[in-house]
Amino acid sequence: MGTQDDIREFLTSRRARLTPAQVGLPDFGGRRRVPGLRREEVALVAGMSAEYYKRLERGNASGVSEAVIDGISRALQLDEAEHAHLHDLIRTANAGAHPKRRRPVGSSQLTAAMQQTIDAMSTVPVFVQNGRLDAVAVNRLGRALFSEMLDGARPPANAARFVFLDPRAQTFYQDWEGNTRQIVAILRAEAGRSPYDRQLSDLVGELSTRSDLFRRLWGAHDVREHRTGLKRVHHPVVGALDLTYQSMDLASDRGLQMLVFSAEPGSSSHDRLQLLANWAETKASSEVSADAEAEVEAAARED
DSSP: OOHHHHHHHHHHHHHTTOOGGGGTOOOOOOOOSSSSOOHHHHHHHHTSOHHHHHHHHTTOOTTOOHHHHHHHHHHTTOOHHHHHHHHHHHHHHSTTOOOOOOOOGGGOOOOHHHHHHHHHOTTSOEEEEETTOBEEEEOHHHHHHTHHHHTTOOSSOBHHHHHHHOTTHHHHBTTHHHHHHHHHHHHHHHHHHOTTOHHHHHHHHHHHHHOHHHHHHHTTTOOOOOOEEEEEEEETTTEEEEEEEEEEEOTTSTTEEEEEEEOOTTSHHHHHHHHHHHHHHHHHHHHHHHHHHHHHHHHHHHO
16 A cells, blocks of 8 residues: 555545534534544645545645644644654655655664673563564563573564464463554554564464454554553463553664563562562572573583
């Protein structure tokens, strides 16, 4: 699907969720062929001609200004993520516009200094991802927390593939349905920012082919930023965990986002997270001991 189609379907889906009363217009009744606002009503609230808005909704974004985008955003009551998404779509579609140059997310690697930093954060799980939701780096506790996703996955492990294609995800995430919607909305926003990312297009195509649910949610054109929230999981080792997360973009590694998870002090989730940390440390120590023993045996055979 091209950018013009994305603009049309995004705007159509946003006005379909509003009523005249919600935007301060009288409803004179009569049969509406489609749900929500008419194009003329959006144009009226946005302060532009109906013909101009209709042309934009058909995907003709040539010369659209910031003021026009702001007016449409106010009329359609777009949130911050939706406003940014519309801006990205129009920027791409604008005649003569050049896509914003970004470091390809597929080649993003964590700097040695940043890897050292997250490894030092030993009391909280840390997960670093790119815009496609590939796992780029984790610390020890992060690997333990997301072992269901990471262990045995073909590299790079990807949160969207895990949620939609791995049956274990439905047990791991206590609100699996909510996570499916969040994942798709995050990928939609990234697709608007990076319209020429071939690996992202391939991922969307794969998930659309293999998951009816993904295909349906993708068609809703919802977008979302991944900044803060609650993640409720059921870990196979320690059980239920209610974790808050904070995310931040890494200035030293453009295109990457670091998520840090924590549990409320004194809660059962806090105790279980400590148990998970102890389990991860014991497991790592056992693996080191096994490697050392193998080296000794190999050296003995050489002698």
